[in-house]
Amino acid sequence: MTALRIAVANQKGGTGKTTLTVNLAAGFHRRGKTVLLDADPQGSARDWARIGGSDSDLPPLHEVAADEVRTRIAQFAAASRFVLVDCPPHLQSVALGQVLGAVDLVLIPVQPSPLDLWASIDMAVAVKDARSGNPRLRAYMVLNQLDSRNALSRSMHQALAEFEVSALENGLARRAAFRSAALEGGSVYRLGGRGKSAVSDVESIIKEVLSI
Template identity: 55%
Template sequence: MSNRIIAVINQKGGTGKTTLALNLAAGLAQRGSTHLVDADPQRSITQWVGMGGGNSGLPGVAQLGGNPTGVLGKLARSHRYVVVDCPPTVQGETVAAIMRMAHLALIPILPSPIDLWASVDMALAVKQAQRDNPDLRACLVLNQLESRNALSRDMREAVAEFDVPVLSAGMQRRAAYRSAAVEGLSVYGVGKRGQHAVSDIEAIIEEVLCL
């Protein structure tokens, strides 16, 4: 998997979209040249990376401006991986342009019925995008999982019925994700406090690299 554009997208807020995008990019950066793109109007990733300063070890962050296709194309030519934190919507030309350029769309969802219902629309939007971009692949990523929680287990069974496949790996509910965000770091940058969260992200990356 080289010169890959990965879009992290969900129209529902609070799903861990930005957390997944930033930590995914941090892990990919250990494997090859990686750049982040902050396409979310809230600019959460830009603020996150800015808090960490020059010693955070995080990839650089670009904005799409008025030319999403041009910016993504240029970044893809100069970096092995480009990770896009998408706007919290499936509408609009910016999202359409990202999905036309992306090789993979990752859709983080929480283990709750409300998030599952919202993901039905997200799955339909991905199918529509694949008509314009047949090379686009998409996967659901379960977030804030609790291994002993029956709802988390039930969610895996429920999302298995979707047309969009779910990754076997997911993000457990861990304090390290919040701590890293407060410090302007990824979970790779918080030492032993982040080791279990790093294992989550590494498992996601290894699965993604095999797609």
């Protein structure tokens, strides 16, 4: 068995990396054996899983240090179907390069404003560099905290079109359910009716990822 290895990364802080990783991990876990790697020394994903305890719907989580992330991804990939890696902000470029060298896909959450997109330019450079050693690396932006009432602004469409890394068609809307899930130590799948729309966001991303 060899897993689909997905890193969620952005050098910019607070763009939704942990929210996206944890909920995707729960969705993938429903499809096959999944491992969640927390490569962030802040331990946000670890804390999230701890709140849920044994009652949580999250897959097994392992904390990994930057210098061992490569070997740990390979180790878990050999025995799972999906490996997800939550990366810290301000990751040293060497460590980021190691992660990008060890995965099939990197998802880069960004908020839907041109300023946030341009603040993620380092990621586009890192992806380009990583492709010299990992030519099959795929990379997509994932729009997060979309305002469900409004379409993207024209300037955002233009900025996305000019950006080297393309965006997935599906993103996450800004929804209270994503915050509630973290507070309750599980994913949006466990929220029942309260999480329905959020689950649909996550499912659309998973289906898109599995079809590309």
